[in-house]
Amino acid sequence: MRFERRDHPSRALTLLAPVGAILVALLVAGGLIALAGANPLRAYGLILKGAFGSRLGISETLTRATPLILTGLAAAVAFRARLWNIGGEGQLYMGALAVAGFGMIPALGAMPAPLAILLCLAVGAVAGMVLLLVPLGLRLKFGVDEVVTTLLLNFVAVLFVSLMIEGAMKDPLAFGWPQSVPVPDSAVLPQLMARTRLHLGLLIAVAAAVFTWWLQSRTVFGMRARAAGLNPRAAAFAGVPLGRTLIAVACLSGGMAGLAGAIEVMGVKGYVTTDLSPSYGYSGIIIAMLANLNPIGVIGAALFSAVMFVGADSMSRALSIPSYIADVTVALSLLTMLVAIFLTQYRIRR
């Protein structure tokens, strides 16, 4: 058996790859559900019902998708330029922590809400950028592999958050719980649906995806970033400033992840805890891969992931199947997607 590179991977095949990958992942996970003693079709039906069957379900799914879109973009933007940012999780936490810290400035509470919100979003994004610029600097200067540094900085970031919310930023009114002082009301994102948690962040995330798509496909920067990722030597020959381009890519990527953290604080929680993110940063990597690094595709992939997580919660209550099946399914979809990407580019020959 040999693999042969396809000359022209067809567009249809490229678009179908994620769908096929998700179907295969659902099939395999279905086997696990059956093994746990439930009917897989019924389980998936309940997942869909849980995610879309009610006003609350829909709002929860969209709320859940919001940070996933942003962390998915963070990974997609970076991977396009072959910058392996595995540190979305840490950047998210730094964004969240920065917003909480910024929120402690008394003047913020007195500001008009739009201004306060814009400032807080900017602060969160910058904090995420900074955390990614450190490993990028190490790579550009000393050739340190950013996979390792960004990954390990995740743990550093979470521990730093822990340090701050147990100490300097601890909320004195939280009955001793380790959580930060809440952000002032002026910085809280407005709700999109009454009596749900769905907030303005969703629109920000979707706008960010559209903006990223525009940046990548229509601007000089986007073209250079892709060139730098696909063939750095040829890009350098064509005059692409590799270092500067990567720095800009890192700002965009880290900024998106930082924004995700800021939005979670400003839209959902109001304050920072160390369980702010159920691995949104890592899920972003899966989402980016499922989307084939396409910014618009990220929205769809994030929705898939959100449906699985939200739906699995209600499914598990009805069928007593552990809701971890959502994690398993999403993780499986990454594996099947990697195979699918390979098969769009190669064909099997005997």
Add this chain to the structure above:
Amino acid sequence: MSPPASPTAPRVLDLDGITKRFGPVTANEDVSLHLDRGEIVSLLGENGAGKTTLMSILFGQYTADAGTVRVEGQELPPGKPRAAIRAGVGMVHQHFALAPNLTVLENVMTGTEPLWKLRSDRAGGRARLMALSEKFGLKVDPDARVSDLSVGECQRVEVLKALYNDARILILDEPTAVLTAQEAEGLFSTLREMAQKGLSLIFISHKLHEVMSASDRVVVLRRGRVVAERRTSQTSKEELASLMVGREVKRPARPPSTPGRVLLEAADVHVGGRGGASLKGVSFRLHAGETLGIIGVSGNGQTTLAGLVSGLHAPDSGSLLIDGQTPARHDVPHAIAAGIGRIPEDRNAEGSIGDMTTWENAVLERIWSPEFSRRGMVKRAAARAATEAIIRDYDVRGATVEGRIRLLSGGNMQKLILGRVLNAGPDILVAAQPSRGLDEGAIAGVHERLLEARGRGAGVLLISEDLEEVIGLSDRIRAIVNGRLSPAIPVEKADAQTLGLMMAGDWSAAAALEAEASHAL
């Protein structure tokens, strides 16, 4: 044509009618070659003559389209390096295949023992290695880490590795390319000794003096065919040079042109070796309407010189004036803005991005210009139109504006690159190995374009290892040797011998010719 082999030595290797094509390019055509025990045969040819391809077929790395390989009478199955090794063929590659973090002994023993064996017989391996080292006079420390060894020592390890695998036929692919002169001398005497002890060797080279001093017999390859076979004792460097380059040098019509003003002037430029050989004080002038050819053995600084003019490297010292001015910065956008068109040495690694579209590849290097972008936004319609013009004017076959460029053949890729460069109307053209790896038709096309550019008054800096090409296109020729440029000789005075001496670093004749030419003006 083939000289008689000594009657007593048995035949150990027979290549018969080997043909290999890569797409439209024929790398080997009906090549036959034999080797007797204890014989050293040189395979001589220019870059791209098909030497390495032929040896890769012998070693089972490529499958031939036609022809057979027989070792000691047994036919080797095609495409199976393991079978070749088992039959006693050993190969020492130009680029070493050693693990730098392992010791000499570990490197030599790697792959010789089955993986599932729990214990490695180090004592036995060591004894065997030492015995081989003793027998062939290849001194090594078996416990030294390969990363601590010099290049010459690494090569010894490579040879020992092949011998350890019971090689009876040893192929050395340009073994001296990385060696100093003394190391090379040492290698030649070792080769002699190995041949006397019954090994048979194939020595690949494009350096005439090495071939003369190292081998018993010389097989000359040109354009994938065997053009001659000579006993070393019955030939001369001069004969081999003319055989290698081709008896009659075909000169395309190079219309006369009077050189105009100085477009490019380098004065004592030093560039430190950034991944390539460094430039150590390079001075030259390029005039409008002339082609200056730079010849030389690869690795003498050609890549760095091309990079300097292309804007990839800034001079560490010395000056580079473009049209009499020092550019504000020595980088690619300034070089292009100053009117330098660049044809890169490596079309695929440097000249194109395979997974981007044709139009993106066509405009990327000038994306900053107002022609193709405005306030950071790509002018897609303009870029597409420009690309369509290139595809049409330069007859780039198989390319569509929106298609990925990866699948273009070498010749069409080069047409696209020529198109994107020449349509910008450069005053200076730097062409590095512009016809490397192309077939005859494509080469003719490239040459025509280069002559056209010169004809409309551009200065062309042609850096090439193909002597025929340089002689055919250039007005003046310099050789690059170890980061320095020889005096420039007019092409009318360029014969194989003079050029050979220039490339070997003997510049007295060239200096005289240069002086004579400047008197004549």
